[in-house]
Amino acid sequence: MSGVADILVNGLALGSVYALIAVGFVVVFTVSGVMNFAHGSLLLLGGYLTAVLHPHWGFLAAVTAAVAVTAAGAGLVELVCARGRHLGQAHVLTIVTIGVDILLLAELSRLIGSDVLSLGDPWGTGVVRLGGTVIAQSRIASVLVAVLLIATLFALLRWSRWGLSLRVVTADREAATLMGVRLRRVRVSAWCVAGALAAVAAVFLAAFPTPGLDRATGQVALAAFPAAVLGGLTSVPGALVGSALIGLTEATVTSYRTHLGELGQSLGDVAPYLIMLLVLLVRPNGLLGAKETTRV
Amino acid sequence: MRRTLPTSGAAALAVLLTLTACSSKATGTQGADGDGPSTGPGVTDTTIRLGALTDLTGPYAALSTSIVNSQQLAVEQINDEGGVCGRDLEIVVRDHGYDVQRATAGYGEIAPEVAAMPQLLGAPMLAALSDDIVRDGLLTFPQSWASSLLGHREIQVPGNVYDIDLVNGVDFLLRTGRVEPGERIGHVYLDDDYGQNAVLGARHAAEDAGLTLVEQRVRAGESDLTGQAAALRSAGVTAILTSVGPAQLASLVGVTASSGDPVPVVGNTPSYASQLLETPVAEALEDHFFLISGAPAASSDLPGVRELVAAYQERYPGDDIDGGALSGYSTMRSLAETLAAACEHGDLTREGIVEAHRSQDLVDVGLGMPMDFSDPAQPPSSDSYVLAPARGADGGLVEVEAASTADAVADYPLPTS
Numbered sequence: 001m002s003g004v005a006d007i008l009v010n011g012l013a014l015g016s017v018y019a020l021i022a023v024g025f026v027v028v029f030t031v032s033g034v035m036n037f038a039h040g041s042l043l044l045l046g047g048y049l050t051a052v053l054h055p056h057w058g059f060l061a062a063v064t065a066a067v068a069v070t071a072a073g074a075g076l077v078e079l080v081c082a083r084g085r086h087l088g089q090a091h092v093l094t095i096v097t098i099g100v101d102i103l104l105l106a107e108l109s110r111l112i113g114s115d116v117l118s119l120g121d122p123w124g125t126g127v128v129r130l131g132g133t134v135i136a137q138s139r140i141a142s143v144l145v146a147v148l149l150i151a152t153l154f155a156l157l158r159w160s161r162w163g164l165s166l167r168v169v170t171a172d173r174e175a176a177t178l179m180g181v182r183l184r185r186v187r188v189s190a191w192c193v194a195g196a197l198a199a200v201a202a203v204f205l206a207a208f209p210t211p212g213l214d215r216a217t218g219q220v221a222l223a224a225f226p227a228a229v230l231g232g233l234t235s236v237p238g239a240l241v242g243s244a245l246i247g248l249t250e251a252t253v254t255s256y257r258t259h260l261g262e263l264g265q266s267l268g269d270v271a272p273y274l275i276m277l278l279v280l281l282v283r284p285n286g287l288l289g290a291k292e293t294t295r296v
Numbered sequence: 297m298r299r300t301l302p303t304s305g306a307a308a309l310a311v312l313l314t315l316t317a318c319s320s321k322a323t324g325t326q327g328a329d330g331d332g333p334s335t336g337p338g339v340t341d342t343t344i345r346l347g348a349l350t351d352l353t354g355p356y357a358a359l360s361t362s363i364v365n366s367q368q369l370a371v372e373q374i375n376d377e378g379g380v381c382g383r384d385l386e387i388v389v390r391d392h393g394y395d396v397q398r399a400t401a402g403y404g405e406i407a408p409e410v411a412a413m414p415q416l417l418g419a420p421m422l423a424a425l426s427d428d429i430v431r432d433g434l435l436t437f438p439q440s441w442a443s444s445l446l447g448h449r450e451i452q453v454p455g456n457v458y459d460i461d462l463v464n465g466v467d468f469l470l471r472t473g474r475v476e477p478g479e480r481i482g483h484v485y486l487d488d489d490y491g492q493n494a495v496l497g498a499r500h501a502a503e504d505a506g507l508t509l510v511e512q513r514v515r516a517g518e519s520d521l522t523g524q525a526a527a528l529r530s531a532g533v534t535a536i537l538t539s540v541g542p543a544q545l546a547s548l549v550g551v552t553a554s555s556g557d558p559v560p561v562v563g564n565t566p567s568y569a570s571q572l573l574e575t576p577v578a579e580a581l582e583d584h585f586f587l588i589s590g591a592p593a594a595s596s597d598l599p600g601v602r603e604l605v606a607a608y609q610e611r612y613p614g615d616d617i618d619g620g621a622l623s624g625y626s627t628m629r630s631l632a633e634t635l636a637a638a639c640e641h642g643d644l645t646r647e648g649i650v651e652a653h654r655s656q657d658l659v660d661v662g663l664g665m666p667m668d669f670s671d672p673a674q675p676p677s678s679d680s681y682v683l684a685p686a687r688g689a690d691g692g693l694v695e696v697e698a699a700s701t702a703d704a705v706a707d708y709p710l711p712t713s
Contacts, residue, residue, distance in 0.1 A: 006526040014520075113357060116543060116571050124576045127554040134555045136522070210519045211546030211575045219517065254523030257513070269515060 005133040007251045013139035015247025016146035020201035021224035022231065022239040023150060024194030030170045030234050031190040033090035038077060038097040039198055040221030041104035046070035046199025047119065047206050047213040048108055054120035062120070067199040074195025075188045082187070109215040116212040125208050138207035149200065150240065153193070157236070166190060170234070223250070226276035232289020241287050246272045333381065333638070336645035338411035344383045344635060344644070346371075347390070347410035349402050349425075350417040350439075354394030358569070360417050362617070363439060363624030364389055366604075367414055369611050370628035380632055381639030387414070396424045407432055412649055414631050415439055415624065419489045426451065433646040435634070435653055437627045439620075441565070441590070442493040447712040449650055449672045454627045455665060456590030457675045458490060458564050459497030460705055462537055464680035465562040465588040466501035467702030474560045475535045477506040482528040484521065484548060485539035487513045494539035494564055496711055504704040519543045525551040538563035545585070546577045553580035562586045565619055568685065570692025578687060586696060587683040591622045592664040594691030600662030605690055618691045622663060629661035630669075664699065673712060678705050 021039065028036045046066045053062035081096045126137040157163035165186050168176040177183055198221070205220055206213035227246040231238025253271045267274075279287060338345040348367065350360040364387075371385045379385060388410060390402035399421035407428070413436040416422055416429075422438045422445065429436050430450050438445060443457035462483075469475040483498045485491030495511065502509035510531045512524045521544055528536060529552070536552065536559055538545055545567040552558055561584055568587050572578065592598060594605055594617045604625055608617050638644050638652035653669055660666040667676035679699035686694040 003526070003530055006523075006530075010522050010526070116546070116569075116575060118575050125550050125554055125580065129556060134526075134551070136551070136554070208576055209522045209525075209547045209551045211543050211550070211572065211577060214519075214543060216517060216519070251523055255527055257527075 003255060005131065007248070007255050009130075009133055009135050009139070010254075011248035011251035012244060013135070013143055013247070014250055015227075015244040016143040017201050017204045017220075018224040018227045018247055019146050019150060019240050019243035020197045020204075021221050022228040022243045023153065023236055024197045024201075025224065025228040026231070026233060026236055026239045027153075027190045028194045029228075031166060032078065032082070032093070032187045034082075034093045034097065036074075036077075036097050036191075036194065037094065038074075038101040038104060039194065040218035041101045041108060042070055042074050042077075042195050043198040043202045043205070043221050044108050044112075044213075044215070044218035045073060045104060046195070047202030047217055048112060048117070050119045050199070050203060051117035051206075051213050059120045059122060063200070063203060066202075067196045070199035071192040071196040074198070075192040078188050078191040105215075105218060108218075112213070112215045116214050117206070118212045119203055119206045121203060121207045123207060136207075136209050138204060138209075142204035142207070145200065145204070149197065150236070153236070162186075162189060223272055226272040230276045230279040230286055232286025235286070235288040238286055238288030245275060249275050333642040333644045334648065336411060336648070338409055339383070339644045342383055343386050344380060345386045345388060345410050346631070347388050347406040347413045348415035349390050349392055349399055349406070349413065349421065350415055351394045352389075352391040354392075356394060356417060358571075359439075359618070359620040362615075362620035363415055363417070365612050365615065366608060366621040366624040367628040369608060370625050370632070372611075373607070374628075374632050380635045381644065385632070385635075392418070392421060394418055394421075396420050400424055403428060407434060410434070411644065411646065412631060412635070413437065414628050422451075423489075433650060435631075435646070435650050437631065439623070440490070442489050443496075443675060443710050444489065444493050444712060446675065446710060447673050449654060451672075452653065452669060453675055454623060454630075455667070455675070456677045456680055457710075458494040458539060459500075459711075460675060460678050460701075460708065461564055461588045461590065461680045462494050462497035462539070462562075463501040463504075463705050463708055464678075464700070464702045465537060465586070465682075466498065466505060466507070467704060468586065468588070468682050468697065469535050469560065469562060470505055475507065479534045480508040480510055480532055482510045482512060482531065482533040482536040483539070484512045484514060484524055484528075484536060484544070486516060486541065486544075488516065490564070490566060491539045493711070494537075497708065498537050498539075500708050501702070501704055504707075514540060514544055516541070519547055521547040522551050524548065525555070528552075529555060529557070533559060535559050536561045538567045540567050542567065542569035542572050546572050546575055546581070549580050549585050550577035553577070553584055558584050560584055560586065562588055565589045565591075568693075570616055570618055570685075573685060573687045573692050578685070581685040582687070585685055587685070587693060588680045589619060589683055590665060590677060590680060590699075591619050591626070592681050592699070593683045593689070593693040593695045594618065594622060595686075595689040595694050596664060598662070598664045601664065604663065616691065619693075621691075626661055626663045626665055629663075630659050630667060633659050633661070634669075673710070675710075 049066035050062045077100055082093050123138040128135050165181045168181055169186050205217050227242035228239050231242030249271050253267050352360055375384045388406050390406055392399035392402050403425050416436050417439040419440050430448055437452050437454045441457050443459050445453050485495050510533055549561050605617050634653040638649045657668050657670040669676050678701045681699045682697035683693040684696045
């Protein structure tokens with residue numbers, strides 16, 4: 001049945017974009033204990049830079065530059081805002097990120113105005129037909145790129161020195177410091193990784209079948225928030241499962257909305273959060289989150 | 297404790313006095329003086345002041361800027377022609393940034409000193425202010441075309457309404473053989489005043505023509521309509537009506553055009569913006585989309601439209617002229633006619649202006665939109681143009697069919713009737 005295939009394909013494509021954002025949330029939270037509310041506006045920054053640079057430099061160079069600048073911007077947020085604060089003050093930095101989000105969003109909204117910006121991606125309006133299902137090429141690209149980037153991230157976490165220090169910091173910050181891990185450097189690098197992933201996500205959020213980047217694009221990061229939370233917030237695989245689940249939920253609700261009557265209309269907004277609440281009721285630490293163990 | 301009672305009593309009295317002072321309506325220079333007309337708020341011996349509450353910094357900044365610019369252009373032209381009633385027109389613009397509280401504050405600030413409001417943008421703002429507007433007797437032109445706004449003498453919808461536009465749109469599909477009776481058509485609409493008003497027309501037209509309407513509602517923030525397009529494809533629709541925003545239209549048309557079995561898409565005016573012609577879906581829009589509009593295209597050959605386009609481009613070089621500019625300009629010109637009629641009746645008070653406005657049964661300012669303002673319960677026009685996107689055309693649109701009204705409009709019950 002093409003209806004089910006449509007839902008699966010659209011849901012997974014949407015989930016792959018959410019995964020790029022949700023993994024950013026998780027990496028930052030794991031290392032610094034901060035919920036980065038500026039993630040949405042950093043994503044918008046990445047998209048905006050790609051949009052303004054691609055007519056001059058071409059798509060690939062523009063994306064590369066946007067990824068680099070957004071990564072640096074995210075690192076700067078950590079560097080400047082966390083300066084002089086010890087780790088116990090993560091909640092303060094979380095609130096600071098709300099302020100950063102408001103400032104950055106206000107400026108980007110001013111720059112973008114009411115325009116719909118094209119990011120000049122090479123896929124255009126191309127589609128692939130599989131049976132009765134139509135898939136936008138950009139969606140296939142988003143799944144492939146998300147898989148590639150996240151697999152690379154896994155490999156780095158598993159086999160690189162950076163990955164090792166990051167895992168050590170996650171397991172025990174104090175012991176990591178005592179063993180000579182440069183905590184500050186690890187934290188800044190984690191924020192940079194999150195920023196880079198957000199800039200890539202912006203490309204796919206603004207690609208067809210969406211008309212382009214507008215100032216509301218950053219709000220989509222909010223949809224990835226329940227994905228990160230229901231995955232456990234401290235687990236990258238959890239964020240992936242959560243993103244797929246949220247993507248599929250949204251695709252299902254959209255597809256069956258008409259059959260659900262009045263309930264269907266409001267369900268579109270609340271479904272991701274409803275799933276998050278249900279999962280947290282059954283598994284308070286999320287799907288794959290680390291259990292808090294306290295020895296008395 | 298005993299001392300607080302008189303204190304709080306005095307405080308209450310002070311508040312009461314302040315409130316009374318605030319709520320008393322400013323009456324301007326009311327009363328006839330000698331030979332001149334009676335005047336009300338906003339009217340002096342030399343000036344008639346008008347108000348505009350609009351969104352210059354929020355989501356509708358582009359549309360609002362066009363309207364403000366075109367109304368300013370109309371005012372400058374009218375003043376160059378000698379003004380109205382021997383007085384110059386002047387517009388006081390307040391930006392509400394699409395925020396109801398700011399709009400309410402802005403209204404409180406400008407309402408006491410203006411004679412009429414040629415622009416009030418935003419359905420939520422109008423909903424919040426409509427009681428005040430009716431109470432203050434202030435002739436107001438909302439930049440919203442929902443027929444649910446009809447029925448007030450003071451509030452003038454400035455053209456054909458969303459639901460009747462769609463009745464005309466379905467008629468266009470049938471007349472041109474794009475849809476046959478007995479088939480299914482889709483309607484994708486925003487779940488707000490605009491979409492809910494438009495769907496009433498779509499339902500009526502579908503029932504009248506023996507079509508089955510498949511409805512899909514979308515939220516304002518949604519910009520990927522792949523799911524809706526897939527659902528409509530599964531339902532086997534042969535055409536789609538849209539009452540959405542530009543981002544949603546681009547997504548829907550792009551997906552349906554790429555599906556290999558594209559269907560015509562017919563939409564209300566707010567569905568389209570000429571900026572969409574700079575996105576990858578430009579070609580799909582040109583091939584499959586039709587805009588149903590009470591206003592003609594800016595590329596129209598009508599002499600009045602050509603003159604306006606030339607004047608607009610001279611006054612605002614580099615700015616593209618869109619439907620908002622045409623509508624805003626036409627509204628300002630109509631209001632000038634109203635003020636001239638009120639002057640003739642010797643009554644430039646608010647009541648006099650409303651009375652003069654409702655006494656006009658055909659106003660044609662040469663922009664291809666003749667309007668009848670005499671019945672507050674009816675839209676001033678039930679004609680719709682059929683336009684199509686075209687890169688390079690003024691306003692990104694060309695005319696497909698001249699303005700006409702479908703037979704099915706005659707038995708359409710307006711929601712306020």
